[in-house]
Amino acid sequence: MERSGPVFGQGLIGEHDNDLTVHHAGDPIGERILVHGRVLDEDGRPVRSALVEVWQANAAGRYRHKVDTHDAPLDPNFAGAGRTLTDESGYYWFKTIKPGPYPWGNHHNAWRPSHIHFSLFGSGILSRLVTQMYFPGDPLQPLDPIFNSIRDAAARARLVSNLDMDRSESNYLLAYKWDIVLRGRVDTPFEEGHR
Amino acid sequence: MSDNSVRIPASSQTVGPYFRIGLEYLVNRNSVPSIVPAGMIELRGRVLDRDGVPVPDAMLEFSSGAGVGRLLDGNEAKSGIPEGFRRVATDDKGEFALAIARPVAETSSDAHFLVLVFARGLLRHLITRVYLGDEVRNDKDAVLLRVPPDRRATLIARADEIQAGLYWWDVVLQGTNETIFFAW
Numbered sequence: 001m002e003r004s005g006p007v008f009g010q011g012l013i014g015e016h017d018n019d020l021t022v023h024h025a026g027d028p029i030g031e032r033i034l035v036h037g038r039v040l041d042e043d044g045r046p047v048r049s050a051l052v053e054v055w056q057a058n059a060a061g062r063y064r065h066k067v068d069t070h071d072a073p074l075d076p077n078f079a080g081a082g083r084t085l086t087d088e089s090g091y092y093w094f095k096t097i098k099p100g101p102y103p104w105g106n107h108h109n110a111w112r113p114s115h116i117h118f119s120l121f122g123s124g125i126l127s128r129l130v131t132q133m134y135f136p137g138d139p140l141q142p143l144d145p146i147f148n149s150i151r152d153a154a155a156r157a158r159l160v161s162n163l164d165m166d167r168s169e170s171n172y173l174l175a176y177k178w179d180i181v182l183r184g185r186v187d188t189p190f191e192e193g194h195r
Numbered sequence: 196m197s198d199n200s201v202r203i204p205a206s207s208q209t210v211g212p213y214f215r216i217g218l219e220y221l222v223n224r225n226s227v228p229s230i231v232p233a234g235m236i237e238l239r240g241r242v243l244d245r246d247g248v249p250v251p252d253a254m255l256e257f258s259s260g261a262g263v264g265r266l267l268d269g270n271e272a273k274s275g276i277p278e279g280f281r282r283v284a285t286d287d288k289g290e291f292a293l294a295i296a297r298p299v300a301e302t303s304s305d306a307h308f309l310v311l312v313f314a315r316g317l318l319r320h321l322i323t324r325v326y327l328g329d330e331v332r333n334d335k336d337a338v339l340l341r342v343p344p345d346r347r348a349t350l351i352a353r354a355d356e357i358q359a360g361l362y363w364w365d366v367v368l369q370g371t372n373e374t375i376f377f378a379w
Binding site for chain 2: 004005006007008009010011012013040041042043044053054055056063064065067068079080081082083117119125126128129130131132146149150154155156158159180181182183
């Protein structure tokens with residue numbers, strides 16, 4: 001039988017850990033956005049108290065990481081990391097800055113489409129998911145080997161968020177909605193075969 | 196889509212080279228204490244590639260059974276992290292170290308950690324198990340017994356000859372000494 005996943009407590013999460021725009025003296029440069037949605041299981045039930053962790057490049061396409069040597073400016077007001085626990089309805093939200101595309105040297109003129117890295121824990125060990133969320137209408141997606149490492153077009157589309165004008169705020173921010181389905185019902189057997 | 200329909204899980208994508216930005220905080224909050232408390236063990240090792248070269252940017256997550264499914268009182272409630280769960284990242288030498296609650300046996304013949312392995316080159320993480328070398332229940336473990344005898348050692352952490360409660364285990368991602376990874 002599948003082993004249950006770790007349960008994390010609110011003690012892990014700081015008050016503003018899901019707002020990536022308020023941790024420094026000034027506002028970060030870039031398009032302010034809300035990224036939000038629900039974490040669900042395969043039967044559409046909410047996954048409650050799920051730990052959701054994100055990391056991303058800044059608006060210029062630069063990660064605050066020692067191995068990122070892309071010639072684009074770091075933003076002193078943006079670290080690019082956030083975390084939260086889903087609520088009773090599986091809902092999460094992050095306020096952040098839309099990440100820029102960046103070159104990654106895989107091949108000539110290789111540019112990653114804008115994306116936010118997501119890490120999620122669900123109810124079981126098999127629910128564990130690390131993935132990337134993309135933005136709608138990004139012309140770099142068809143060119144990106146990482147996005148296209150997922151062979152199925154419908155599966156790729158599930159990693160693309162939707163512009164959400166209902167939650168966008170006039171004169172303040174645009175919203176993108178992304179619901180995330182995690183694998184793993186409680187009764188999912190753990191396959192013991194070798195890889 | 197109605198709520199009655201079965202939904203398709205989101206696909207995995209690589210953790211990439213920059214995961215430390217978002218995930219290392221959880222490593223840092225559980226560094227190995229100088230004195231490992233009773234009920235916990237210390238586990239040290241390396242992540243190696245096909246040629247035995249250390250992998251400096253891998254992340255591992257260990258779960259030791261029933262204890263991860265709830266938060267206990269005291270330190271766990273304060274930290275929000277169960278004592279039966281630990282995340283580690285390898286250093287420049289490919290080394291990792293953690294202190295974690297001993298595995299909680301779900302049956303009388305089952306005492307292991309589940310281990311998830313994340314690294315830049317992996318589109319989807321790997322799942323394996325590690326057993327403690329001085330655990331008598333290993334001889335009766337149904338999963339371990341299904342692994343070919345000459346590969347079983349890849350799932351067993353060696354007890355340190357001097358320090359009680361310290362174990363050593365390497366993860367080999369590919370090659371002749373490849374760790375056994377489980378289908379999922």
